Amino acid sequence: DAEITQSPRHKITETGRQVTLACHQTWNHNNMFWYRQDLGHGLRLIHYSYGVQDTNKGEVSDGYSVSRSNTEDLPLTLESAASSQTSVYFCASSLQGNYEQYFGPGTRLTVT
């Protein structure tokens, strides 16, 4: 079955370290999105991509980067992890030309 997966599901890292969170979807969706979810803030868009080699900044992109080398994957990199980046991260995808987004299971990241 087609699906969207994220790894790792849980991660603890130290301040200043580089961290990469993986997102992989097998739906052949062109659109992929990264969100963070924090109490009191809801879902906030970090970065998004509409296809290979396309990346765009969302509302909370500082300290994060993404790259899109194929249709299936959109890894999210925290260049130098900060305690403020402790959060739950969700990847989502949608078909080209479609607003319906489908979410991965999430990664809980703790920065100590």
Place this chain on the structure above:
Amino acid sequence: QKEVEQNSGPLSVPEGAIASLNCTYSDRGSQSFFWYRQYSGKSPELIMSIYSNGDKEDGRFTAQLNKASQYVSLLIRDSQPSDSATYLCAVNEVDYKLSFGAGTTVTVRA
């Protein structure tokens, strides 16, 4: 980032009752509206999409849209304990992005 406001909750309803969730949005040009259900510790799950004014029913769920009032709602009929979750309203932005409300937590009392 467009504004999407939801009634803050939490909303507690007895089993078998109707739960009513409300959402207002700021962009009069929005055309696509979604309800997601999120169980504690899980990811959001799309349960309803609505694009036209009026009602859309799917099982025990009914979405209602009034574009003139910039209002979308979700009714859960015959509420069950398994409906206890946080419900997120989402509204389209440009370029196939979504703006999400903060969510309303529903608890169904047995």
